Amino acid sequence: MSPLRVAVAPDSFKGSLDARDVAEALARGWASVRPDDEIDLVPLADGGEGTLDAFEAAVPGAVRHLVDVPGPDGRPHTASWLMLPDDVAVTELACASGLPLLAAPLPHDAHTRGLGRVVAAALDAGARRVVVGLGGSASTDAGAGVLTELGARLLDSVGEPVADGAHGLSTAVRLDASGLRPLPVDGVTALTDVQAPLLGPTGAAAVFGPQKGAGPDDVLALESSLEAFAALVDVDPATPGSGAAGGTAFGLLVWGATLAPGAAAVAEAVGAATRLRRADVVVTGEGRFDSQTAGGKVVSWVLGAVGGGGARVCLVAGVVDATTAELDPFDAVVETSELAGGAERSLAEPVAWVEAAGAALAARQPR
Incomplete structure (x- = not known):
């Protein structure tokens, strides 16, 4: 199994976890499945919390x-x-x-x-x-x-x-x-x-x-x-x-x-574009992925920054309410409320289920 360079670049899961907590939980879950991968934590924000x-x-x-x-x-x-x-x-x-x-x-x-x-x-x-x-x-x-x-x-x-x-x-x-x-x-x-x-x-x-x-x-x-x-x-x-x-x-x-x-402003401050372009896989996410995401949220910025650079882009969200076309840009999508068997259970233990989402995404990577 060849090691991958993984950039973990989520927004906060509003009302649940800040962006750094999300990034760290995703990284722990990923590393539990693929311990040899190089993981770069790039927590982001869009002007809101974080x-x-x-x-x-x-x-x-x-x-x-x-x-x-x-x-x-x-x-x-x-x-x-x-x-x-x-x-x-x-x-x-x-x-x-x-x-x-x-x-x-x-x-x-x-x-x-x-x-x-x-x-x-x-x-x-x-x-x-x-x-x-x-x-x-x-x-x-x-x-x-x-x-x-x-x-x-x-x-x-x-x-x-x-x-x-x-x-x-x-x-x-x-x-x-x-x-x-x-x-x-x-x-x-x-x-x-x-x-x-x-x-x-x-x-x-x-x-x-x-x-x-x-x-x-x-x-x-x-x-x-x-x-x-x-x-x-x-x-x-x-x-x-x-x-x-x-x-x-x-x-x-x-x-x-x-x-x-x-x-874009927060991403520029943390040098996110360069860091994402170095990655083989980019994991991003937010609490709710829906039609508003494309209006300037972190996930939409990440998709634009990676562009046609070759990295696989994976999404983790607490809830996904989107069309097939809106999900097409992602190589893999994991919904923590689906993993947990319901939104209420996902919100009750957000760290555990975000970590489980990181593990699920790592398990889907080619070996």
Whole structure:
């Protein structure tokens, strides 16, 4: 059996395992079947959960800072951010205003004030450029919470500040940006993992609202709130990616940020493209593989990076909900919920079943 060079390059399994834990479990499973193979761990992120960890591991001199923030339901929470050399700050919505921070979904009231507090702390520390990883949001507030923490005021018909969350957007008639902090000198880049616009059937409310506890009537109300906010500002709600993270990308565009594909930015930071091209086999994965994956997720970036280079590409996912055509690019696919005999059992012991998936993929390799 000839040894193989194997690159293990997954995203996190959101709400279950971070990308490094996934990579390590896959590697252990693989090595249990093929102990002589050379395995390179390349955990990735797309701007969501794990973005800070990826930059911290890849950039020498990165310094992690902690800051107390209001979580998406207002409860106190400690979030973190990184200062990289050359005064580049990296922040992550997931660790400040992410869905797992809620005790229960709050589709109308959850907000992004925590992320705004983190960005403000980075500016106070002298950041010349801010990178904001978007993904895993608990809210659909169009980034209003971020703007509020940065000095803007969203006002109702009598000039009073509106409530936090999407509920407040529905009563807003004016955005007072006179106190909004200026962009840092080298700007702000928001890393997105989707190309969704703010509004419409593929927008923030319709596609992602149900993931945050919104029922059909809630989705209609959220859409109306987002429309009301979009009417107050001079940013096109049809901008691709503006619907990312419950529209937080849209709010950052209001501030003057630019959007960029998150998976590509993180991959560049860790030198992933070169490492994948050296491999005979690339193993990638995410918690749920479905039609949204192609919109900018890690798995789609990996497929593009490997291209026609000759490496076999294998997929591991907690759940696979895809067509045959969407699975065609992969040489092998393993679904941990299928291995475990059900999604509930897979989620109960995620490390064990991801490790089993790594072993299953190794067993399928030519000898």
